[in-house]
Amino acid sequence: MPKISHKGQQMPASPIRKLTPYADKAKLDGKKVYHLNIGQPDIETPEGMLNAIKNIDFKVWAYTPSEGTLSYRKKLTGYYNKLGYNITPENIIVTTGGSEAITIAMMACLDPGDEVIIPEPFYANYNGFACQSDIVVKPILSYIENGFALPPISEFEKLITGKTKAIIICNPNNPTGYLYSQEEMEALKVLALKYDLYLFSDEAYREFCYDGKSFISPMHLAGLDENVIVMDTVSKRYSACGARLGCLITKNKQVLAAGLKFAQARLSAGMVEQIAGEAAVDTPDEYFESVNKEYTSRRNTIVNSLNRMEGVYCPNPGGAFYVVAQLPIDNADKFCQWMLEEFSYENQTVMMAPATGFYSTPGAGLNEVRMAYVLNNNDIEKAMICLDEALKVYPGRSVGVEEVKAAR
Incomplete structure (x- = not known):
């Protein structure tokens, strides 16, 4: 059988999309999946x-x-x-x-x-x-x-x-x-x-x-x-x-x-x-003012929720609509897949992007995830409750953020 190219072998998988089959399976199993993995806003197009x-x-x-x-x-x-x-x-x-x-x-x-x-x-x-x-x-x-x-x-x-x-x-x-x-x-x-x-x-x-x-x-x-x-x-x-x-x-x-x-x-x-x-290009300024206000509110919701969780740290971003949070976990890729494959809280779970894929340095981002606050505040709050419950029972729970800082 002909072999694929070396470049094809080296091409990295997207951390944003590579877990999609697990999310699709979770949905087929009847779970509600909160998509915080991808920057697909729910804001209406002008x-x-x-x-x-x-x-x-x-x-x-x-x-x-x-x-x-x-x-x-x-x-x-x-x-x-x-x-x-x-x-x-x-x-x-x-x-x-x-x-x-x-x-x-x-x-x-x-x-x-x-x-x-x-x-x-x-x-x-x-x-x-x-x-x-x-x-x-x-x-x-x-x-x-x-x-x-x-x-x-x-x-x-x-x-x-x-x-x-x-x-x-x-x-x-x-x-x-x-x-x-x-x-x-x-x-x-x-x-x-x-x-x-x-x-x-x-x-x-x-x-x-x-x-x-x-x-x-x-x-x-x-x-x-x-x-x-x-x-x-x-x-x-x-x-x-x-x-x-x-x-x-x-x-x-x-x-x-x-x-x-x-x-x-x-x-x-x-x-x-x-x-x-x-x-x-003719979209009125009012559109952007409204969107900016909405994203500011969503940012505050997700950042405040994350920082209330034990062992979690999330800095307050100045722009875009993403956060990177440090979690008390052993491996972000394993954790994000586990959330979709094995965990549910009230028949709900959360899809996130493991931060390892946003680094080029080997081993970096191992206990970090990226989340996009592109859902409405109510859904973000439910997703954060779900994440908090997941962290309490995750088998690979690791040290908290203070211990990570001290180790550095």
């Missing part, structure tokens, strides 16, 4: 976006330009320039989801064997995208004790070699919800310029910043025009994950020219999605 699809009137469902339709790129330019990005439509390549923006950025900027530094824990699919492109991820640990703040720049410099070509940040962060400060972004700017590195900025959660804190993009920092590549998506901003519509933004003309060749190779992003995306 009405204008849905109406644009309903009112489509064309005779031929045609290809679009590889870089995206000009009308959509013009609308996007208006949106980003309101944020102070100072771009033109020529600075944008429309992509099939934010995922393709990341892969095109990697392929356009990095050669096989090149190294990219990523603060971890990080979005799990960066590992998969790096595997696809034969890029080497050089992780730099951030720690739950200080809320996963950016590690000192001196720690970045220890990792830089002749093969280092880029740094990737996700701000606000997935999976931790950490929101980078002005000072941290300025420090990254200095580093990128000193070593002539690309700075990839994944901004999928830009709209979700809490407690009056401000979002800072490297696009706001003077002198970085040739270094910055922004990867973005409509998935989270408009609760439109299924649209699979994103974009790559840069002022670096060489990157744009190379990226366009990769975009041409895959032909084009979807026409219907771009029509919907164009309408989405």
